[in-house]
Amino acid sequence: MSSVDVLEHYKDIIKKYIPNFDSVEFEGPEIAVYSKRREEVVANGDALKNLAKEIRKRIVIRAHPSIRSPSEEAMAFIQREVPQEAEISKITFDSNLGEVIIAAKKPGLVIGKGGFTLKTIREKTLWRPNVVRTPPIESKTVDSVRELIKKEKELQKKYLLAIGHRIHRPMLYKNTEVRLTTLGGFREVGRTCLLLQTKESNVMIDCGVNLGSSENEFPRFDVPEFNLDKLDAVIVTHAHMDHCGFVPYLYKWGYHGPVFMTQPTRNLATMLQLDYVDIADKEGKDPIYTKKDIKREILSAIPLEYNEVTDIAPDVKLTFHNSGHILGSAMAHLHIGDGNYNIVYTGDFKFQRTKLLEPASYKFPRLETIVIESTYGGPHDVMQSRHESERHLVNLIIDVINRKGKILIPVLAVGRAQEIMIVLEEMLGKRIPDIPVFIDGMISEATAIHTTHPEYLSEELREKIFHQGHNPFLCESFHQVDSQNARDDIIEGDPCIIMATSGMLQGGPSVQYLERLADNPKNCLLFVSYQVEGTLGRRVQKGWKDYTAVDDKGKRHMVRLNLQVETIEGFSGHSSRSQIMGYLRKLRPKPDRVITCHGEATKCVNLASTIHQRVKCETKAPKNLETMFLN
Ligand SMILES: [Zn+2]
Numbered sequence: 316m317s318s319v320d321v322l323e324h325y326k327d328i329i330k331k332y333i334p335n336f337d338s339v340e341f342e343g344p345e346i347a348v349y350s351k352r353r354e355e356v357v358a359n360g361d362a363l364k365n366l367a368k369e370i371r372k373r374i375v376i377r378a379h380p381s382i383r384s385p386s387e388e389a390m391a392f393i394q395r396e397v398p399q400e401a402e403i404s405k406i407t408f409d410s411n412l413g414e415v416i417i418a419a420k421k422p423g424l425v426i427g428k429g430g431f432t433l434k435t436i437r438e439k440t441l442w443r444p445n446v447v448r449t450p451p452i453e454s455k456t457v458d459s460v461r462e463l464i465k466k467e468k469e470l471q472k473k474y475l476l477a478i479g480h481r482i483h484r485p486m487l488y489k490n491t492e493v494r495l496t497t498l499g500g501f502r503e504v505g506r507t508c509l510l511l512q513t514k515e516s517n518v519m520i521d522c523g524v525n526l527g528s529s530e531n532e533f534p535r536f537d538v539p540e541f542n543l544d545k546l547d548a549v550i551v552t553h554a555h556m557d558h559c560g561f562v563p564y565l566y567k568w569g570y571h572g573p574v575f576m577t578q579p580t581r582n583l584a585t586m587l588q589l590d591y592v593d594i595a596d597k598e599g600k601d602p603i604y605t606k607k608d609i610k611r612e613i614l615s616a617i618p619l620e621y622n623e624v625t626d627i628a629p630d631v632k633l634t635f636h637n638s639g640h641i642l643g644s645a646m647a648h649l650h651i652g653d654g655n656y657n658i659v660y661t662g663d664f665k666f667q668r669t670k671l672l673e674p675a676s677y678k679f680p681r682l683e684t685i686v687i688e689s690t691y692g693g694p695h696d697v698m699q700s701r702h703e704s705e706r707h708l709v710n711l712i713i714d715v716i717n718r719k720g721k722i723l724i725p726v727l728a729v730g731r732a733q734e735i736m737i738v739l740e741e742m743l744g745k746r747i748p749d750i751p752v753f754i755d756g757m758i759s760e761a762t763a764i765h766t767t768h769p770e771y772l773s774e775e776l777r778e779k780i781f782h783q784g785h786n787p788f789l790c791e792s793f794h795q796v797d798s799q800n801a802r803d804d805i806i807e808g809d810p811c812i813i814m815a816t817s818g819m820l821q822g823g824p825s826v827q828y829l830e831r832l833a834d835n836p837k838n839c840l841l842f843v844s845y846q847v848e849g850t851l852g853r854r855v856q857k858g859w860k861d862y863t864a865v866d867d868k869g870k871r872h873m874v875r876l877n878l879q880v881e882t883i884e885g886f887s888g889h890s891s892r893s894q895i896m897g898y899l900r901k902l903r904p905k906p907d908r909v910i911t912c913h914g915e916a917t918k919c920v921n922l923a924s925t926i927h928q929r930v931k932c933e934t935k936a937p938k939n940l941e942t943m944f945l946n
């Protein structure tokens with residue numbers, strides 16, 4: 316049986332529920348049924364539910380393009396039907412999916428009482444309405460991703476069709492065996508990459524780069540287990556370069572398959588990857604991949620929401636769960652074979668509510684092995700509580716302002732920057748004087764992407780922004796820095812707080828500020844996020860008193876570090892050791908095996924042995940390049 320025969324087999328079943336359908340197509344992991352009959356498209360609730368149950372696949376019914384209203388007509392109808400107070404800002408049509416996306420300031424008014432308005436739009440125009448909230452801050456990245464998908468819709472359709480045929484190919488073997496090969500990010504932080512193999516499929520989870528090391532920068536593809544041509548799917552858990560930075564490289568070398576990630580991860584990862592290529596360009600280095608490869612990744616991306624079960628290979632189903640680390644970050648639950656084996660890979664996770672996000676999920680339908688991060692898994696990794704961290708931050712800022720200094724906070728553009736912005740916004744003019752906060756680097760663009768996906772933010776923050784009309788990101792004391800002159804003025808000017816990328820002082824404006832603020836003991840350099848071994852940030856944090864900098868003309872000079880250097884780890888997006896242990900105690904169901912990763916060697920090993928003693932299950936702290944049988 317080929318995948319075409321599989322499709323024929325599905326058609327026979329579909330006929331029972333939707334007798335007059337026009338065509339059936341694979342669209343990535345979904346099966347799309349097209350019908351030219353209005354009544355089949357609009358009144359199919361129960362039929363569709365029963366059909367999905369019988370087929371056990373994600374299924375969607377679409378109106379054949381010939382019966383949908385022309386887009387101008389549909390647009391006029393929507394504008395007439397939706398009350399003015401909803402403040403529609405944009406209506407866009409996705410003819411591939413037969414979807415109309417309505418962006419409005421008050422989405423509730425577009426939906427109508429009990430969904431009445433939406434239902435009317437669907438019935439009259441035969442387009443599927445999808446209502447989104449107008450983002451309070453526009454993002455250039457999101458706009459260009461959407462433009463690209465619109466422009467290349469034929470190409471994307473072709474990719475989705477091929478992906479669908481591959482996912483739904485018939486299986487050869489009955490019994491599955493599951494093997495895990497560690498290609499990067501084990502007993503180290505950076506270049507995370509896992510390869511999961513069954514008799515049928517090959518799935519890669521995360522594919523990152525290590526920005527702190529030039530020797531161990533990329534995952535190890537030189538193992539016999541890895542074969543690019545046989546790769547079925549790539550899963551990306553979140554948009555940090557140590558998890559997503561190497562994905563375009565796969566496309567450059569001929570990968571044709573899908574990459575599964577949440578929508579915020581797709582948008583944030585695109586922003587970071589484009590920046591990575593730009594920086595390499597500016598530094599005169601040969602980039603490892605180009606914008607063309609990033610575009611290919613965008614067109615092959617299949618966005619998934621949390622808790623949505625999806626076939627990604629003939630014998631592998633993927634479900635994302637919130638991991639509480641950054642916007643859109645996910646834990647990956649993989650269900651292999653027919654209920655045979657279940658794995659959770661936590662990615663980076665935070666088991667505590669933060670200002671930005673809800674804490675990580677800890678309940679799964681089934682679970683045998685969990686692969687867990689160990690960034691702060693060492694016995695000495697005692698993190699200050701949120702409360703203590705905030706008090707520490709307040710005292711520090713007041714001290715530095717009183718002595719007329721400046722505070723430089725290097726931050727990752729995604730995650731910590733937004734968390735610290737909310738913390739500062741709450742303090743300014745209350746617990747600390749209302750001084751200016753300068754924001755330099757890609758932080759503002761990342762913040763705009765955050766407001767594009769409000770459904771992924773914490774309930775408290777959503778309530779604040781959308782119901783109380785108070786958006787902390789738009790605080791009047793925050794100033795975006797966009798020129799070298801502005802930077803000079805800040806450095807020469809009055810006491811202030813500077814938040815700048817990169818977060819580990821590996822290039823970017825944070826390094827420029829440090830060079831010029833370093834000499835003055837009144838100033839303070841404050842670390843709020845994890846510093847990877849090998850980065851300048853890590854060296855300064857460890858207590859180095861000077862380092863060699865290179866200026867634009869390639870001239871070297873010594874930078875003396877006379878400024879105060881402080882670290883507050885309590886704002887971290889990673890779980891502390893006690894949060895990791897708390898997570899494993901709460902985790903349901905209890906796993907048979909725990910594998911540690913994403914931590915320095917001693918921490919991965921120590922955490923594994925502590926878990927073995929306290930949680931009483933098999934544990935392992937593999938190195939890179941190990942292959943394990945899981946079942
Ligand atoms: Zn991360």
Ligand SMILES: [Zn+2]
Nearest residue numbers: 555557558663
């Ligand atoms: Zn990470």
